[in-house]
Amino acid sequence: MELHSEPVVRLQNVTKVIGKRTIIDHLTLDLPKAEVFGFLGPNGSGKTTTIRMMVGLMKLTDGDVIIRGHSIRKQFEQAIRHVGAIVENPEMYKYLTGYQNLLHFSRMVPGISRQRIDEVVELVGLRERIHDKVKTYSLGMRQRLGVAQAIMHKPSLLILDEPTNGLDPAGIRELRDYLRKLTREEGITIFVSSHLLSEMELMCDRVAIIQSGKLIDVRPIHTEGTKETAAARVLFDVDKHEEAIRLLAENYSIQRDGEAVAVEADRETVAAINAALVHGGIKVYGIKVQGKSLEDQFLEMTGGTPNV
Template sequence: MLKSNGENILENKNQPKTAILSIVNLTKKYGTRVAVDNISLNIFPGQIMGFLGANGAGKSTTIKMLTGLAKMTSGNVYICGKSIKTSFEQAIKNVGAMIETPVFYSYLSGYNNLKFFAKLSGNVDNQRIQEVATLVGLSNRIKDKVANYSLGMKQRLGVAQALLNHPKLLILDEPTNGLDANGIREFRMMLKQLAYKEGISILISSHILSEMENLCDMIAIIDKGKIIQVKTMDEIKHSCLSAGSQYIKCNAPNFSGKLITQNFGVPVKIQGEKVFFTVKDKRLLPQMIVMLTQKKVLVYAAGEVDYSLEDVFLNIINKNHNTSIS
């Protein structure tokens, strides 16, 4: 719902805060190919939103439109209530962005690179340069040449650059691409502290769900240009459990499977020594074990199937592919 002055009013009256970022029916077509298909999404103050999708799903195209690097075909984007169509400068001054791998002058130090960008953007003083270097954990290497930086350090410098102007919203496009597990963890910790210390909202894209674990409050899943789910990280983790079923590992899986179906009325699947099934009432599992033991089956193990976050992501995407008409 929009006021005539272009300000975005939230339709949900229960929502206490105004969105920092509001994407409304955003579409991007390249010729006849629809790269981003009518997506809508809100990010609220202090929220860290993960933007998750396979390669080619439309993440970078969306982010380029949010930051004015690509022209939208239709729809609108509001940043702190200002439309990037009608009030681009007022909207974009609230945004710091790092899109793909940031480019720096490798013969200059990290500090002088930041100084260069600070000059470009105007009112950023030397104190802020030191401040952002500290925020991203680069203060003791900031006088070194960028040529001697690791990939992780370059990514941090990119974030430092994006922070120069005290943005309310930080947009990062696949910032952990190419980092090793340790680098990813450190980068994640840095972002969390940043969101906390600077009180900013973050939109961060990735094609790997587990990279967003312990970082994002919410996850928006984009597939073939459409947002197919927006969930809290807790909901996603919960669906790890409920998507999956239980199993019993034993010496007679076929026999046990038949008994379970006969006595508990649930369909089963046999794989190796394991019988898989789904029961909502967890108390049925020990009852099954007692029954099987009474029938002289040797039960080796039993429990919940431990689906990984990646399994859950792939399940959501695959379901979407099976239900979409195209």
């Protein structure tokens, strides 16, 4: 996805100090338009604290959050009107229908029409059940209803803190599909934290990784030509494994992987190795690139466990 010149949100040296402890340490981050942007970090790294400061539930010690050109510190009302958020679980009136809940919330914000309510119901896939009482909804349906409520006023930014908590695999996949749909059809930027690295890898366009309140890295997901795919572990399926290892061992660090020969290589090196094998009379049946998973990258950078 192409980066837009003007980010929807800018975190500028965001800092939070409680007592003598620095929770968030000069965090600077830009969120592009119409992307699902993941926020990863070990337990206690400051993810929820950052989100609470972004939505005004906690004061910043220093720095600022700029949303669509408005400062969260100096122009809170103008900034927050561009934000929809679900922090923890969405709270709904269970004795009302889904539609009655949305109608109730719509009265709190001027300019939300019945047509807009119908639009968001369609977007999150609740048209068949919207007139049923919320107490009959599954957790996944309640999450989708919460998303519908959060986007009724057409925000530029949707913030979701651990939205997949408690969802079964089908519910997680549904939520992922609807978030993707929102970026495409509504042009919304979605900022999402999660403890499920595999889901973040499927859900996000890029991720920011923090540790001890400091930004470690921002990297794209599934983007060709990035440094993660430029040098990767490559498997060569060959007919003469021992000969292939002897042939390549002089110039490359080679490992045997089952019926294949493994080597760390970039694109040009892969071509050179293939040519050397063929020239040496060794048949190459297949070449497979094993890109590092988001979990592998996370462990490398944090030196910790994938429990975020």
